[in-house]
Amino acid sequence: MASRVRLEDRECPLSTTVRHVGEWWTLLLLHDAFDGFTRFDQFQQSLGISTSMLTTRLKTLVADGLLERRPYQTNPVRHEYVLTGRGRSLRPVIVALAAWGNRHLEPADRSMILVDAESGEEADPVVVDARTGRPIDDSEAYVFTAGPAAGPGMRARYTELDRKRTARRGALGAADRDAPAPGAG
Incomplete structure (x- = not known):
């Protein structure tokens, strides 16, 4: 089966972000962490998530550097999950x-x-x-374009989009120049 992901999507910051936080439980866990939850049982009680799913999600958040796993009790050893700078951001x-x-x-x-x-x-x-x-939020005033690390696919995408935007602005400018002046007529 062919991959559905285009080469330029692999370098897209949206794609890499979704890879880290795009899963539903991940966003809810992060939300709880921002509300001050740090312990496994707190997350589980708040979300009603299964033990296995919570374990998987927490391991992923730790591996991605969004949470840090710290011991808070020694006998038996228990851990809490604390937001890192990357997670807080x-x-x-x-x-x-x-x-x-x-x-x-x-x-x-x-x-x-x-x-x-x-x-x-x-x-x-x-x-x-x-x-x-x-x-x-104004999609005309702020647009994406290829960055310094963009590969050929990403550069081609934004070269084409930039060309279309320039043409559209030119057409809008011409329409404004051809419109009758207010009060004329």
Whole structure:
């Protein structure tokens, strides 16, 4: 059977991220870890996940460097699972996913909301460009393009997309130039 994954997808940061955190239980485990859960029994009770699935997911998160396994008891030896810096850096992603879900629900239907810890006021998280502070949800203002490590497939993909975007901007600019001036006519 032929692989469904294109060569350029193997180097895509979205593909590599999904490989680490794209499994449903993984996102829920990370969410619980952000809420302060560290012990196997806490995760299991919170999620209602089977012992074997939880063991597998925790091993994967440790192997991927998102959680660190630390002993907290010596007799018998028991371990806790603590977020690493790499794991903590996923919090904005988890927050953005939850916010996206909440934006598509009526306020009364939201089972979980993000609030300011001091004021209790609901937050409305957005992803912004760190340099300008502008929201990056505008798909015309911010686009992906090939990076320095892009292989031939990735470069070809974005060369074509850049060409199409340039042509579209040119067509839109021409339409603006050909439109009658406001109040004319």
